[in-house]
């Protein structure tokens with residue numbers, strides 16, 4: 001096996017998806033500690049919190065650290081090189097969050113044991129599902145009283161429609177948490193070994209039990225856990241590597257990130273099943289192998305305004321094949337233009353390092369002065385590939401926009417055009433009146449857009465919130481302008497496709513009943 005082959009095989013690139021507050025930051029931090037990428041708990045957390053002036057995106061960037069330094073985190077564990085891609089939550093939630101999932105090979109879904117599956121988890125899960133990548137589940141906060149583990153598993157199946165397999169099972173919960181019955185590693189992991197005067201790990205015997213004289217046997221939560229596990233073995237899903245690989249079955253782990261319980265077991269078991277980089281599809285339906293010698297990759301995210309004085313941005317490239325080397329020549333597929341990649345950088349949790357060499361699965365950041373767009377393919381040598389277009393996501397929030405100063409129409413249009421192309425925001429025009437409406441999946445997208453229009457295009461905007469709407473596209477041949485009513489807005493997207501923005505579910509159902517032959521379509 002050559003060096004490139006070995007390097008590719010060691011890569012594990014994934015994202016952690018969750019609803020805010022489920023514990024994603026806490027887990028990420030534990031993983032980075034295990035990997036030696038940070039030395040102190042609190043490093044990632046410190047970046048996440050802090051008050052900020054909402055109007056100033058640069059400040060948001062600086063203080064909350066939704067900066068590139070935490071967008072990609074890399075560390076080595078055992079013989080693996082792990083890349084964790086951040087998927088911001090809260091108000092930071094944006095199309096970028098979805099697009100990041102296009103650049104990973106698997107996802108870890110973190111669920112709060114007291115809350116179960118929440119809205120944001122569900123949306124992010126659906127994007128992972130659409131890609132068919134393996135999804136691993138970590139049910140967190142076992143140190144607090146939560147819902148019944150069996151109930152949580154059924155929720156996974158019912159709400160998300162994915163089969164589950166418990167890799168381990170809680171022994172007690174909240175104040176009564178005693179440990180994990182580790183089905184996969186055939187051992188019990190104690191939460192408080194000192195309390196039992198025991199080792200942390202107790203191997204299971206042939207009957208799947210621990211020695212009869214172990215003091216844990218005296219605690220009623222242990223037989224209860226055994227009973228649950230027996231039930232699951234008999235009536236639950238079978239473990240299947242193939243189904244995990246196809247994203248049809250999610251291995252479920254329990255733990256408590258805050259008390260660092262079960263996280264290392266999760267990491268080690270996860271790394272055995274998480275996939276290495278695989279082939280990537282091109283527009284022409286070709287599959288490019290990660291072992292292919294020539295370099296190629298695609299841009300999935302552009303982070304702007306790192307330095308307002310230079311208007312510079314960072315384009316994030318997911319490498320799909322070849323080896324990236326500093327100073328190498330690449331071609332930007334969209335324009336055919338050649339570049340020398342000298343100014344590139346790769347990011348760690350708390351240090352910014354210039355990358356020397358990277359392979360498929362790795363993420364590199366390229367300094368960009370406006371050359372790149374989201375979805376662009378870069379290739380080296382004669383490979384000449386164009387990777388599949390990134391999907392567009394149905395926006396949920398809308399604003400009407402106009403330029404405050406009518407004299408600034410030219411820069412207004414130029415700014416909108418460029419930012420829309422870059423994927424920062426989606427643009428629509430009302431059908432007859434041609435008013436501009438922008439759409440986003442998260443509020444921060446609007447703020448970033450407004451800030452960038454002012455700073456990069458010198459255009460102050462008047463933005464009128466329209467709140468949340470349900471966007472549905474229709475076939476152009478079905479369009480009849482009389483379908484527009486007070487409960488919907490008829491508009492066209494930037495590809496001239498007609499769509500309705502419905503006020504709410506009720507308005508959409510009313511429309512569907514009235515025009516049963518008109519197909520209403522959503523993006524992802």
Ligand code: G4P
Pocket residue numbers: 018019020021022023024025026027045089140141142143144255256257258259
């Ligand atoms: P997020 O990135 O998914 O938004 O979640 P984050 O890790 O920030 O965790 C959200 C809150 O949940 C934090 O508390 C954190 O300490 C707590 N938490 C995370 N994992 C566990 C766990 O396993 N058990 C318990 N009991 N709590 C957990 P906070 O009060 O919001 O923040 P802080 O003031 O403690 O930092």
